[in-house]
Amino acid sequence: MVKFFRTTYSHDHDFRTFSLAYFLRYPNPFATHVISVDTLSRHVDAEGRLHTQRLVVKRGKLPRWCRMILASSNINISESMVLETTIIDLQKQEIEAVTKNIDFTKIMRVVESAVYKGVTTDENKQIVVASTEVSFLSQFGFESLKERMELWGQRKFGENLNRSRMGMGFVMDKLREQGGKIKLFNLAMQQALNSSVYKV
Template structure:
């Protein structure tokens, strides 16, 4: 029985699903993908309104000193199957190495899906196994850490390609929108403060009412912040 270690990561791209799909087929080369040596499309067809593709890639990654006794850092062949569903707006890819499988076998599934805010969520799941007796646990642990590192590189490289393909729809635009909303919130807060200060000149009942309104406002903001951090975490 071969035991597999699992790992899941999520990445949100500040681009539409259509843009991400277009960039997906053009994401190599990029500054973060120097370990990707070749990529070739060997099969592609449309069935039931879905695009099915199979590609062959070769990659290389440096190994720690203890790993050199099992692996000589030769390029690894990887098969990538994908299904693109334009109706559901999902792109699912499944990759697996076809070399050195006894040393470390990596099965990776990635799903790109459209979010309600117009951005694209990528969920990566990796299943890593090894058949090297006495070292399988260490190799699986190494594979998980390498997977996490490669996920960061993949996201960085993908964003690089997206920025160059769609320069007018970048994270900067979302950042600007966020800054605008923050300024608007600050303006509302300032107006609320001025109103409360003006209320101090009026009767005691008005002051109490303003205090209740201010408390409700602050409580609402705290709940929203708690929800945002909960989602991020």
Template sequence: MKFVKTVHTFDYEWNLVSAAQWQKYPNDLCPHVVHVDVLNRRVDPKTGVLITERLITVKQNAPKILLKLVGAEETQYVREVSTIDPKAKTFKMTSQNLSLCNLLKCNEEITYTVSPEHAGKTQFTSQASVRVGGFLSKWENYIEDFSIKRFQQNAQNGKEGFLRVLEKFVATTAAHGSSSTTAGAAVAAE
């Protein structure tokens, strides 16, 4: 099993970052994400926490011979569950691949919190693990290394793409005269 962790600070307040997150896809730097469907969304009446389950459709850019070898299609699916706690100002997302999970499991946890160094900024933390199983275990190290490298490339593109979306979101919010946007308002716009 291989692990990767990334920490980044966005120069925007938590409310804006968490609201803009819902507008992340589509974006030009993440063309592998082709569709996002909301499967379930609810607010816990006791805590005020918003819980959302989404199905993310991605198109894998893997060698066709590899896809044929493992009996896979280019189109793959990922399940994402997120929780937003507006009181604690935490936004947590967990995702795991649904496609080919008997051969390769990729789990990711992302959190957006108020930066401990600066209340007007947001700290992003991503932790992911990749584990190979099944008949592919003979090539475990190679496949896990390849998968982590691909994950890191996609994460970098995702961060850059999200930064563009965030800047556009902030500009649009400012143009409409709203200086404080909540995550709930952005969800309503989704």
């Protein structure tokens, strides 16, 4: 049975800073498990929205009980590949992002859908509101094992969410400290449009 995790939270930064930080968020001290990030494709559609696909390779640590079960089936998971698809709309100040693992999907299929929206508060302060939904589906082993894996994935995501937020905050604070964030943003977007493939 599929398990879900849903949350809504906000980032205390304007949308342009957030948009730049989103593509520059790796590496950061809160995401040491990320090994590499490669851009697979990037284009601007007829509506002026930037579409990007990136491959993120991550290192993960499974619980002991899970490692033992997988080892009995001659399965060793030390790294996982995640496909990240984003659409950024500057006019609407919105980012739509979907990330999903593309290996070991029978053991656990994790799909995260998120929308990041730039808004202005009643105090005339610019922030970004994030709405996230994640699904966890295992098709490995018997029913109780599938459920145990899904529950572990659901719990682990919740535990890691704060680190993810701190990582984004770290990158945005660095951009703010450097100043000239609009210039940086425009430069990064221009580089993105001129280069189809690059590696962080």
